Amino acid sequence: MKTVQFELNGKSVSVSANEDEPMLWVIRQQLGLTGTKFGCGSGFCGSCTVIMNGEAVRSCTLPAIEAAGTKVLTIEGLSSNGELHPLQEEFVKSDALQCGFCTPGMIMNAYGLLLKNPEPTNEEVVIAMDENLCRCGAHGRIIQAIQNAGKQMKKSVAP
Amino acid sequence: MNNDKKINKRVLGNMRNPFGMDRRDFMKRIGTGLVVAFSVGNTPLKAGMLAQDDTPGVNAFLRIGEDGRVKVYVGKIEMGQGPITSLPMEVADELDVRLEDVDMIMADTDLCPWNEGTYGSLSTRVFGEVLRGAAAKARAILVKMAAEELSLGVTELETRDGIVRSKKDSSKKITYAQLTKGKEILETSVGDVALKKTSEFRIMGTSKLRVDSREKVTGEALYAGDIQIPNMLCARILRPPSLGSKLLNVDTTQAELMEGVEVVRDGDLVAVLHPSQHIAGKAIAKVTAEWEEEKVDINQDTLFDHILEVATESRTLASEGKLEQGKEAAVKNINSTFLDPYIAHSPIETHTATAMMEDGRMKVWASCQTPYPTRDGIAEELGMDQKDVQLLPIFVGGGFGGKIYNPQAIEVARLVKLTSKPIQLVYTREEEFIYDRLRPAAVVKIDAGLDEAGKISYWDFAVHQGGGREAVHFYDIPNSRTRTLSAPRGAMGHPFYTGAWRAPSVNTNTFARESQMDILAAAAGVDPVEFRLRHLEHDPRMANVVKTGAERFGWTPAKGPSGRGHGFAVGIDVGTYVVVFVEVEVDKNTGYVQVKRAVCCQDMGMVVNPQGAILQMEGCILMGLGYALREEIQFESRKMLSTNFDSYAITQFNMAPEIDVFIVDSKDEVPYGGGEPPIVVMGGAVANAVFDATGARVFRQPLTPERVKEAMG
Ligand code: FES
Numbered sequence: 001m002k003t004v005q006f007e008l009n010g011k012s013v014s015v016s017a018n019e020d021e022p023m024l025w026v027i028r029q030q031l032g033l034t035g036t037k038f039g040c041g042s043g044f045c046g047s048c049t050v051i052m053n054g055e056a057v058r059s060c061t062l063p064a065i066e067a068a069g070t071k072v073l074t075i076e077g078l079s080s081n082g083e084l085h086p087l088q089e090e091f092v093k094s095d096a097l098q099c100g101f102c103t104p105g106m107i108m109n110a111y112g113l114l115l116k117n118p119e120p121t122n123e124e125v126v127i128a129m130d131e132n133l134c135r136c137g138a139h140g141r142i143i144q145a146i147q148n149a150g151k152q153m154k155k156s157v158a159p
Numbered sequence: 160m161n162n163d164k165k166i167n168k169r170v171l172g173n174m175r176n177p178f179g180m181d182r183r184d185f186m187k188r189i190g191t192g193l194v195v196a197f198s199v200g201n202t203p204l205k206a207g208m209l210a211q212d213d214t215p216g217v218n219a220f221l222r223i224g225e226d227g228r229v230k231v232y233v234g235k236i237e238m239g240q241g242p243i244t245s246l247p248m249e250v251a252d253e254l255d256v257r258l259e260d261v262d263m264i265m266a267d268t269d270l271c272p273w274n275e276g277t278y279g280s281l282s283t284r285v286f287g288e289v290l291r292g293a294a295a296k297a298r299a300i301l302v303k304m305a306a307e308e309l310s311l312g313v314t315e316l317e318t319r320d321g322i323v324r325s326k327k328d329s330s331k332k333i334t335y336a337q338l339t340k341g342k343e344i345l346e347t348s349v350g351d352v353a354l355k356k357t358s359e360f361r362i363m364g365t366s367k368l369r370v371d372s373r374e375k376v377t378g379e380a381l382y383a384g385d386i387q388i389p390n391m392l393c394a395r396i397l398r399p400p401s402l403g404s405k406l407l408n409v410d411t412t413q414a415e416l417m418e419g420v421e422v423v424r425d426g427d428l429v430a431v432l433h434p435s436q437h438i439a440g441k442a443i444a445k446v447t448a449e450w451e452e453e454k455v456d457i458n459q460d461t462l463f464d465h466i467l468e469v470a471t472e473s474r475t476l477a478s479e480g481k482l483e484q485g486k487e488a489a490v491k492n493i494n495s496t497f498l499d500p501y502i503a504h505s506p507i508e509t510h511t512a513t514a515m516m517e518d519g520r521m522k523v524w525a526s527c528q529t530p531y532p533t534r535d536g537i538a539e540e541l542g543m544d545q546k547d548v549q550l551l552p553i554f555v556g557g558g559f560g561g562k563i564y565n566p567q568a569i570e571v572a573r574l575v576k577l578t579s580k581p582i583q584l585v586y587t588r589e590e591e592f593i594y595d596r597l598r599p600a601a602v603v604k605i606d607a608g609l610d611e612a613g614k615i616s617y618w619d620f621a622v623h624q625g626g627g628r629e630a631v632h633f634y635d636i637p638n639s640r641t642r643t644l645s646a647p648r649g650a651m652g653h654p655f656y657t658g659a660w661r662a663p664s665v666n667t668n669t670f671a672r673e674s675q676m677d678i679l680a681a682a683a684g685v686d687p688v689e690f691r692l693r694h695l696e697h698d699p700r701m702a703n704v705v706k707t708g709a710e711r712f713g714w715t716p717a718k719g720p721s722g723r724g725h726g727f728a729v730g731i732d733v734g735t736y737v738v739v740f741v742e743v744e745v746d747k748n749t750g751y752v753q754v755k756r757a758v759c760c761q762d763m764g765m766v767v768n769p770q771g772a773i774l775q776m777e778g779c780i781l782m783g784l785g786y787a788l789r790e791e792i793q794f795e796s797r798k799m800l801s802t803n804f805d806s807y808a809i810t811q812f813n814m815a816p817e818i819d820v821f822i823v824d825s826k827d828e829v830p831y832g833g834g835e836p837p838i839v840v841m842g843g844a845v846a847n848a849v850f851d852a853t854g855a856r857v858f859r860q861p862l863t864p865e866r867v868k869e870a871m872g
């Protein structure tokens with residue numbers, strides 16, 4: 001067991017984790033944030049995606065000890081004071097979900113994309129999102145929502 | 160009896176005494192106000208489907224409380240198809256309240272009446288009417304009460320937004336809340352109030368966004384695995400290497416040595432428990448066991464020979480005219496064999512359940528489509544009284560028919576009973592594959608012929624080891640026969656569990672029928688749209704769907720293969736008529752198929768929430784591309800080789816075509832199924848478009864690059 005400290009959604013946290021304990025279970029069980037989902041446990045579906053130091057990562061295959069000293073953002077940290085982030089807002093407006101189980105991972109992965117590329121083309125969204133799986137078939141609307149959110153975010157930071 | 164009727168009968172027939180409690184208990188549990196309880200058999204539209212019964216079972220009810228809010232109690236669950244959004248629309252419209260004033264209480268087995276489950280597109284089709292009837296009755300009662308209060312005649316009153324008011328003098332009014340205050344009224348006779356006509360709808364028929372999105376985009380929405388109980392343990396269960404294996408011996412000592420790990424053994428159930436999911440996973444890996452595996456000489460390629468061999472029991476579903484006569488009239492015969500593999504449901508949420516004992520009662524949160532049968536199953540397994548088991552409401556992360564069966568809920572309840580501790584069981588993706596009730600693999604043989612005029616003179620359809628739903632064609636064919644062939648009782652028909660995969664059997668039967676229609680059209684040298692229409696003269700509703708789809712797609716007549724990569728298929732699912740046209744691009748070197756564009760038209764009767772219907776249509780197109788192009792369970796003997804998304808690929812973003820979906824204006828006032836229609840035609844549409852692009856016909860799904868390449872020669 002090792003003690004691991006990192007910043008989670010803006011707050012400093014400290015957990016004890018096994019050498020190979022995945023971040024996913026630390027977040028869900030020790031820290032009690034259940035928005036980050038388990039879908040496959042092997043890095044194939046993306047439903048466990050979180051942001052670590054500005055990069056979208058799959059928390060099911062990320063040993064928690066590697067998060068030491070980093071800044072981690074989960075779906076719970078995206079909205080502030082009850083106000084939805086533009087990505088969340090656009091997912092709602094576009095009805096870009098059905099069962100919603102893939103949704104937190106989709107949004108976090110998209111967040112990682114928009115950090116790097118605020119106005120991605122359709123093709124760029126597809127490439128970035130391709131390995132996030134949605135069984136309900138919300139793909140088209142998810143692409144739309146991400147592009148709209150990019151535009152919204154740009155507007156809100158523009159002078 | 161066709162399958163649709165069978166489903167209805169099952170649903171309707173099972174709703175005798177869902178509560179098993181008397182009136183007073185009922186009101187005590189629900190609270191005061193006006194309560195209208197309703198059973199499916201009483202709806203005006205379904206009247207006569209059930210024999211009269213003195214003690215009508217309750218299928219749903221709604222309560223108008225003193226605060227004016229309407230609480231609707233239904234046994235349905237929300238797994239993505241949107242009843243959480245559409246059912247309140249129906250209530251609000253019939254009752255004349257604002258949509259925001261309706262609260263849904265879904266599938267809490269203590270509060271909501273018994274329900275068979277959420278599948279088969281039943282929610283709107285059958286259940287919506289139940290609710291509408293209840294709401295209409297509630298409105299009628301309120302108007303009557305208001306008439307007394309206001310000293311006006313019932314016909315002088317109108318209702319809007321939870322208020323009854325005089326038509327002439329709008330200052331004379333009273334709210335529903337005022338009317339129900341302090342009252343305790345239970346109404347159960349409800350077949351006598353007419354439902355609104357489509358032209359009177361104010362909310363139904365308008366598009367509404369999902370009401371559950373906000374909680375889903377913030378991560379607040381709770382699924383079965385999100386329930387966290389103090390001192391809860393995570394379970395992992397010892398699994399056999401292949402289905403049907405017998406446990407010879409097991410050694411748990413290594414696991415027991417691990418700190419904090421508890422090992423539970425109860426007959427064939429061997430489980431490890433630990434507060435951490437991660438450690439429970441490590442512990443189960445330390446359990447060693449010896450198994451006797453059952454060996455059968457079969458894999459995903461030899462499977463079809465096995466099916467043809469074992470499926471010997473023939474049942475004729477329909478026959479018309481005389482096949483012999485049709486054969487004599489034929490100038491061309493086409494005998495085709497279509498092959499469908501096993502496919503998995505693969506919801507992104509695996510089967511999950513969390514349970515605990517509280518005051519001698521078992522509380523369960525399970526990712527399931529069938530809370531009531533699951534509750535009953537748990538009670539039976541544990542020898543508990545049904546009323547001592549409660550399933551609580553929870554979002555379900557996709558079901559598609561796969562969560563009708565819930566072994567995880569039974570397992571977790573057994574473990575809770577054995578240990579008296581709260582326990583959570585999250586199936587791994589591997590477990591999800593092994594214990595899934597797969598879509599059955601099947602072989603469909605169709606022998607058909609064309610007469611001199613280019614019309615089909617006979618059609619002999621036989622589905623082996625698939626199901627019969629929508630196996631019977633809907634074309635004008637004078638001589639035809641439809642059969643199912645199944646393994647006799649006791650024989651191993653399928654090496655895996657099989658079950659209902661979204662629109663069960665319809666995908667298989669539609670792929671085969673529509674491929675064969677396309678083959679016949681090409682053999683007749685006729686444009687495939689024209690060919691369908693020639694055989695749809697008796698069915699203007701279907702002909703209209705085909706024509707509308709063709710127009711929307713921009714179809715120009717040409718006989719296949721035209722090289723353009725255009726194809727389509729039509730089908731029926733739970734009364735809804737559907738067509739999908741697609742445009743594909745086929746890489747001639749690799750055989751890779753990219754669907755560029757999909758246009759879908761459906762006639763689904765009355766539509767409650769067009770936006771919700773459109774989401775389902777789009778979803779079905781995208782999910783359907785998975786089975787059409789890549790989904791196939793790999794296995795050897797009874798061992799599953801598809802264990803995760805690396806060995807079982809589903810639809811990904813790069814496969815998403817440009818989609819245009821369109822709901823045809825329907826003359827029907829009744830709703831048909833809207834949960835799954837377009838998925839049934841995706842296989843046929845893609846196969847036909849690939850033929851149109853390349854001239855190559857692929858008879859085996861999915862249309863992997865290898866198969867397409869091989870067919871191109
Ligand atoms: S759960 Fe992490 S990628 Fe699937």
Ligand code: FES
Pocket residue numbers: 097098099100101102103133134135136137138239507556557
């Ligand atoms: S919305 Fe259900 S998996 Fe994406």
